[in-house]
Amino acid sequence: xxxxxxxxxxxxxxxxxxxxxxxxxxxxxxxxxxxxxxxxxxxxxxxxxxxxxxxxxxxxxxxxxxxxxxxxxxxxxxxxxxxxxxxxxxxxxxxxxxxxxxxxxxxxxxxxxxxxxxxxxxxxxxxxxxxxxxxxxxxxxxxxxxxxxxxxxxxxxxxxxxxxxxxxxxxxxxxxxxxxxxxxxxxxxxxxxxxxxxxxxxxxxxxxxxxxxxxxxxxxxxxxxxxxxxxxxxxxxxxxxxxxxxxxxxxxxxxxxxxxxxxxxxxxxxxxxxxxxxxxxxxxxx
Amino acid sequence: xxxxxxxxxxxxxxxxxxxxxxxxxxxxxxxxxxxxxxxxxxxxxxxxxxxxxxxxxxxxxxxxxxxxxxxxxxxxxxxxxxxxxxxxxxxxxxxxxxxxxxxxxxxxxxxxxxxxxxxxxxxxxxxxxxxxxxxxxxxxxxxxxxxxxxxxxxxxxxxxxxxxxxxxxxxxxxxxxxxxxxxxxxxxxxxxxxxxxxxxxxxxxxxxxxxxxxxxxxxxxxxxxxxxxxxxxxxx
Numbered sequence: 001x002x003x004x005x006x007x008x009x010x011x012x013x014x015x016x017x018x019x020x021x022x023x024x025x026x027x028x029x030x031x032x033x034x035x036x037x038x039x040x041x042x043x044x045x046x047x048x049x050x051x052x053x054x055x056x057x058x059x060x061x062x063x064x065x066x067x068x069x070x071x072x073x074x075x076x077x078x079x080x081x082x083x084x085x086x087x088x089x090x091x092x093x094x095x096x097x098x099x100x101x102x103x104x105x106x107x108x109x110x111x112x113x114x115x116x117x118x119x120x121x122x123x124x125x126x127x128x129x130x131x132x133x134x135x136x137x138x139x140x141x142x143x144x145x146x147x148x149x150x151x152x153x154x155x156x157x158x159x160x161x162x163x164x165x166x167x168x169x170x171x172x173x174x175x176x177x178x179x180x181x182x183x184x185x186x187x188x189x190x191x192x193x194x195x196x197x198x199x200x201x202x203x204x205x206x207x208x209x210x211x212x213x214x215x216x217x218x219x220x221x222x223x224x225x226x227x228x229x230x231x232x233x234x235x236x237x238x239x240x241x242x243x244x245x246x247x248x249x250x251x252x253x254x255x256x257x258x259x260x261x262x263x264x265x266x267x268x269x270x271x272x273x274x275x276x277x278x279x280x281x282x283x284x285x286x
Numbered sequence: 287x288x289x290x291x292x293x294x295x296x297x298x299x300x301x302x303x304x305x306x307x308x309x310x311x312x313x314x315x316x317x318x319x320x321x322x323x324x325x326x327x328x329x330x331x332x333x334x335x336x337x338x339x340x341x342x343x344x345x346x347x348x349x350x351x352x353x354x355x356x357x358x359x360x361x362x363x364x365x366x367x368x369x370x371x372x373x374x375x376x377x378x379x380x381x382x383x384x385x386x387x388x389x390x391x392x393x394x395x396x397x398x399x400x401x402x403x404x405x406x407x408x409x410x411x412x413x414x415x416x417x418x419x420x421x422x423x424x425x426x427x428x429x430x431x432x433x434x435x436x437x438x439x440x441x442x443x444x445x446x447x448x449x450x451x452x453x454x455x456x457x458x459x460x461x462x463x464x465x466x467x468x469x470x471x472x473x474x475x476x477x478x479x480x481x482x483x484x485x486x487x488x489x490x491x492x493x494x495x496x497x498x499x500x501x502x503x504x505x506x507x508x509x510x511x512x513x514x515x516x517x518x519x520x521x522x
Contacts, residue, residue: 178359180390
């Protein structure tokens with residue numbers, strides 16, 4: 001029993017890192033420009049299919065394919081920002097919700113016509129890593145390590161590079177940033193691109209662990225919302241912690257009850273946090 | 287020739303016209319004060335000069351170039367820098383990071399370390415607080431940082447909107463001392479200030495704005511002696 005619990009715990013934590021970066025993408029965009037990206041889930045799905053296609057058609061190693069998927073995720077976000085989001089950036093929130101939802105519908109529509117809604121698998125294995133009583137699949141371990149690396153890279157970028165500091169400055173006070181000579185539109189587009197890049201990377205990593213379909217992004221989008229609100233809106237570190245909590249629950253809850261209880265408990269926790277600590281565990285951005 | 291020239295500028299917000307044809311000239315190396323009662327249009331004028339508002343009519347000439355419709359970040363690159371009313375710091379970022387953001391314009395990168403030294407001399411208090419989150423400092427310290435951040439941009443013209451608003455008298459004196467030093471360093475300054483007496487004391491030249499127009503302009507010590515100014519703005 002203890003071994004089963006420990007194994008589930010570790011499995012859950014590992015996937016939690018991946019959930020964390022998916023949520024960071026959503027959180028970064030909201031934190032910088034107060035836009036809730038409703039195309040977040042479909043972009044996660046695009047990341048999944050990106051890795052799937054590069055792997056099954058070109059025979060690329062999924063973790064190498066991930067680099068290309070990341071670049072495409074960034075470009076996708078830049079284009080999406082300039083075409084769909086920038087024109088409503090100063091409009092009431094409903095406008096940007098509708099704009100990103102429109103992109104969501106387009107991706108789902110085109111994706112469904114190309115891939116139908118059937119399930120696909122990235123048939124790739126890295127074997128199993130065994131440490132004492134614990135067995136972990138290699139892909140899951142690799143995915144979580146990459147997620148951790150991406151988190152560290154994002155943190156370094158935001159806090160130790162000039163461009164990263166521009167993003168934080170624009171998030172903090174856009175008109176002031178412009179007065180210093182920071183071209184805010186470019187910075188907003190870049191932030192949006194990094195947000196969608198994180199979503200695409202998360203999708204690509206999930207594809208190495210679970211079967212995928214074009215609608216699968218939806219449930220990860222929902223998870224991202226829960227994680228982001230738990231960790232504190234606009235707080236990347238909070239997103240990581242929220243991701244780990246959700247991953248843990250997903251690992252441990254099925255040991256005691258049916259898997260279908262997982263979302264019920266997740267959303268119960270979500271509501272409790274909203275009631276008790278609405279600013280999130282680490283506190284929201286000011 | 288003036289380094290910054292405002293020619294018959296008309297501007298406002300949406301449908302609301304605030305400025306009704308303003309003419310001004312800012313001379314290089316001088317400290318120019320812009321005074322007037324609440325609602326006279328001082329902040330609107332600064333926001334129009336810096337590009338946060340587009341002039342409806344008229345021109346803004348900076349170093350001989352028409353910059354009327356350029357966005358704020360382009361003007362900042364050129365050296366037209368504003369310290370906005372209410373400080374508008376990056377409150378989630380450290381003092382040092384705020385100063386770094388000030389040094390964004392390409393022209394400001396080279397001499398950034400010398401300017402940092404100058405700022406530490408001017409405001410020793412900031413040096414002790416480099417890693418503190420700027421939003422957690424007192425109002426006076428925040429105003430010092432706002433001015434310091436402006437200096438980091440290597441301004442050709444530094445526009446300061448309401449230097450002393452909401453500050454204790456002691457801090458106000460400190461900031462005006464700092465302003466005198468900056469003036470001596472040769473930085474061209476346009477100061478909007480609700481404390482008319484202080485503004486006229488510290489400046490070389492002054493404009494009095496009323497109802498969106500320049501009501502009077504001249505050497506500060508002459509404006510200070512003007513009967514109308516004394517009764518309206520100085521309460522004498």
